[in-house]
Every structure is written in structure tokens, then in C-alpha cells.
Amino acid sequence: MxxxxxxxxxxxxxxxxxxxxxxxxxxxxxxxxxxxxxxxxxxxxxxxxxxxxxxxxxxxxxxxxxxxxxxxxxxxxxxxxxxxxxxxxxxxxxxxxxxxxxxxxxxxxxxxxxxxxxxxxxxxxxxxxxxxxxxxxxxxxAPPSLEAAEQLMLKRLASGVPIADVASEMGYSERSMYRELSRLWDKLGVSGRAAGLRKATAEGLID
Known part of the structure; x- marks a missing residue:
């Protein structure tokens, strides 16, 4: 108007x-x-x-x-x-x-x-x-929306799969996987893996 x-x-x-x-x-x-x-x-x-x-x-x-x-x-x-x-x-x-x-x-x-x-x-x-x-x-x-690859990373880590194995499964080098996870923690507004998994679970971002 x-x-x-x-x-x-x-x-x-x-x-x-x-x-x-x-x-x-x-x-x-x-x-x-x-x-x-x-x-x-x-x-x-x-x-x-x-x-x-x-x-x-x-x-x-x-x-x-x-x-x-x-x-x-x-x-x-x-x-x-x-x-x-x-x-x-x-x-x-x-x-x-x-x-x-x-x-x-x-x-x-x-x-x-x-x-x-x-x-x-x-x-x-x-x-x-x-x-x-x-x-x-x-x-x-509103919780951040995650891409399919990001959801898969979280699900595998939440299941206890080591980061090196997740990297191999997804076609990343271990160093690249750490970079991707760092971006993901920033996106979730957390400082690291444990906090990221807690937040993702609490907000229903992973099953």
C-alpha cells in the first residue's frame, strides 16, 4: 500500500x-x-x-x-x-x-x-x-533445512560410524569430510560433533 x-x-x-x-x-x-x-x-x-x-x-x-x-x-x-x-x-x-x-x-x-x-x-x-x-x-x-548428503552424514555419525568410514562411503577424503562437517556445524550453529548430533536429534533433523 x-x-x-x-x-x-x-x-x-x-x-x-x-x-x-x-x-x-x-x-x-x-x-x-x-x-x-x-x-x-x-x-x-x-x-x-x-x-x-x-x-x-x-x-x-x-x-x-x-x-x-x-x-x-x-x-x-x-x-x-x-x-x-x-x-x-x-x-x-x-x-x-x-x-x-x-x-x-x-x-x-x-x-x-x-x-x-x-x-x-x-x-x-x-x-x-x-x-x-x-x-x-x-x-x-525455524530449524535449518539440510541437504540429503548432510542428513546422511548426521545419520551415519549418530549410528556410531567413524568419520573416516563415513568419508569413504560418501566419496570424500578424510580431510574433505572434516571440512564438510565444519560447514555443517556452522549451519547448525554449534561448535562440534556432539552438540551437532544433539541439536539435530532434538529438532528432528535426523530420525
């Missing part, structure tokens, strides 16, 4: 685009471009995401951002659910059968200029910062 202001869209009355007041108006704009069945799925996704976030421990430094993101999802879902319950979207908005399939190659166009006109630059920037901060927190928590 920030791009819309660069093209002359005037700021609107809602300073915080995560409030119920904002979303009660925003949902009418969604209905002009998104099939009602798609809006229903979005509401479910927001509800599921909000519930999942409720079960997580919130770092103290992230409390404000966390509150904004959960409020956005809660109010967006609630407004969509109320809008759908009214029956108006079914008669007014595009039906899924009348619209192209919703894909990355063929998305529906959301009227971002209309959404931007409901709020302010500062409000939009604050929402974006909160979303980025929460996303970065989840990304940092």
Missing part, C-alpha cells in the same frame, strides 16, 4: 490499519476483487495463524509488534466473517466460478489504492515493520 501514496493516493482516517474500524471498511474493498469463497479461506487462515501465535512465548522486545500482527489477523478475520454472514458478498462480489483461477500466475487484483485511502503512511509503515519483525522471529526459530 505504501506505493499507492507515491502515486497520489490521499491518506485516510484510520491511523492504525489493524483495528476493527479499519477492517470493517477494508472488507468492502476486498469484495470488489476477491471471490467470497476466497475471502472465506483467508479468514480461516488468519484465525488459524492467530490461534497458533497465542500458544507461543512472546519475547519481551517483540510484544508490541506481536500485538499488532495478532490484532490485524483477528480483526481482518472477524470483519470477513461478519461480511460473509450478511449474505451481501455472495450477491455483490465476484463468484469463484466467474473469476479466473487464483494462482501466482493469474492472481486477482486487490485494490491497494482503496485500502491505502483508508489509512495513513505512518500506520502502513508501522504494520509493515511489525509483520517483518514477527516474520524474522519465526524464521530465526
Amino acid at each position: 505504501l506505493e499507492a501514496y507515491r502515486f497520489g493516493v490521499a491518506e485516510g482516517p484510520h491511523r492504525e490499519p489493524w483495528t476493527a474500524e479499519y477492517h470493517r471498511e477494508a472488507v468492502k474493498i476486498y469484495s470488489e476483487s476477491l471471490p467470497w469463497s476466497y475471502q472465506r479461506d483467508v479468514a480461516r487462515l488468519f484465525r488459524d495463524s492467530e490461534n497458533a501465535m497465542k500458544e507461543r512465548l512472546i519475547p519481551s522486545g517483540l510484544a508490541g509488534d506481536w500485538a499488532i500482527v495478532t490484532a490485524y489477523m483477528r480483526e481482518a478475520a472477524g470483519s470477513i466473517e461478519d461480511w460473509l454472514a450478511s449474505g451481501e458478498p455472495v450477491s455483490r462480489g465476484p463468484r469463484l466460478a466467474e473469476a479466473p483461477e487464483l494462482t501466482l500466475e493469474n492472481p486477482r487484483v486487490v485494490h491497494w489504492d482503496g485500502l491505502a485511502a483508508l489509512t495513513t503512511r505512518d500506520g502502513t509503515r508501522r504494520l509493515k515493520r511489525a509483520c517483518v519483525a514477527v516474520r524474522q522471529h519465526f524464521d530465526a526459530e
